[in-house]
Amino acid sequence: MTSTAVETGAGISDEVPAPAVPLAARTRGVRKVYRSTVAVDHVDLDVPEGAVLGMLGPNGSGKTTTIRMLLGLVRPTAGEVELLGHTMPEESAHALPDVGALVEGPGFHPFLSGRDNLLRFAAAEPRLASxxxxxxxxxxxxxxxxxxxxRRRYKGYSLGMKQRLGLASALLVPRRMVVLDEPTNGLDPAGTREIRRIIADLHADGVTVVVSSHLLAEVEATCTHVAVLQSGTVVAQGELADLLESGNAALLVRTPDAEQAVEVLRENRIGARLTPDGVRADLTATPAPRVLQVLVQSGVEVHEATRARTGLEDLFARLTEGESAAGDEAEGDQS
Structure with missing residues (x-):
């Protein structure tokens, strides 16, 4: 947490915590157990007001269960859930009118048209006059x-059209918060761009958006914050830019002698690997000038060298694969 100095009559006092960022939703120690299966295990999640939070994680990581508990659709086995300042699920009647949600696919009447289905949804909106x-x-x-x-029947809609109608039901009235579980499922590239535009418009209007997705490129393009779940727990969360900056430092080298460059660097105990953009050299223990010196002295042509920015895919793999490896090792120690 950041700190700030407070001026008093005697001068500048000791530093005190700065005001916390207002939260649209939060969980503390949340746990959900289905019989003998632990779906979510002591999750502490913060969703800042006005943020676009991307929830990431492999299948079975607890993303949808966490969202369902945020919305009061599932009661946690233990822990606390707050949504827009209200305790969930006890005060869901006060919070949910300000929340639009599309969770686990939309459910509509197959023989009604898309518009008639939406009219039924709209009739249930407490803040929408007839x-x-x-x-x-x-x-x-x-x-x-x-x-x-x-005016086409819902049963004749494609998967992408069904997703669009579900999103429309979440946007019938102005919301303070919108929760979307895999909103681009079944959409073509044009539809995906439209969802990206809608999320950007909501963000510009100050609406808090929570997006659960397995499309890392879409999350990186649309989200301001990220929470990564693995095996029912949050392994990382925060502003996307800060998380990407915390990734392993690397130098991206463009060279016509890429395979030779990797071999030379590894011979000099510098981690390196081939990527579609060139050679990625690890800077964790080696400064960038040393990498270039080794390559040039070994006769490797260097056309360009830039500091590599950690991509969300690399960050996600490092967090989730690292956790999986640690879990496998722990299981091996117990056997």
Missing amino acids: SAIPGAVDAALDRVGLTAAA
Whole structure:
């Protein structure tokens, strides 16, 4: 936590904690057990107000269960959950009108049209007057690009169209928070770009967005914050830029002699590997000038060298694979 100095009559006092960032949602020590299966284990999650938080993790890591507990759809076995300042699930009636959600795929009546399905959803919105329902439905359909297919039966919709209709149901009225579980599932590239645009618009309006996704490139393109889950626990969370900066330092070298460069660096005890962009040299224990010196003195042509930025894919692999390896080792020690 950052600190700040406070001025008093006697001068500058000792540093005190700076005001905490307001949170749209939080969990503390949350645990969920289904019979003998631990789905979520002591998760402490912070969702800052106005952030776009990407929840990442392998299948079975606890992402959807955590989201369901945030929304009050599942009662935690232990721990505390707050959503928009309300204790969940006890005060869900106060929090949920300000939350739009698409979790585990939309559920609609197959023989009704997309518009008629949305009209039924709109009728259940506590903050939407009856006279405003048709206009709100048409605006939501237009926002997700379904106006032309609004009168088609839902059973004839493609998977991507069903996802769009589910998103429209979450955006019928202005929200303080929107929760989307795999929102780009089944969408083509154009549809994916539309979802990215909608998330950007929500963020610009100050809406807090939580996105669960397995598409790392989409999370990196749209999210301001990230929480990485593995085996039911949070292994990392924070601002995306800070997490990427904390990745292993590396130098990206562009050379026509890439294989020779890797061999030379490894011979000099410098970690290196081939990537689609060139040779990635590890700078954890070796300064960049030393890497270049070794390459040039060995006759390797260096066309360009830049500090490599850790990508979300590399960070995700390091966090989740590291945890898996540690778990496997622990199991081996117990056997």
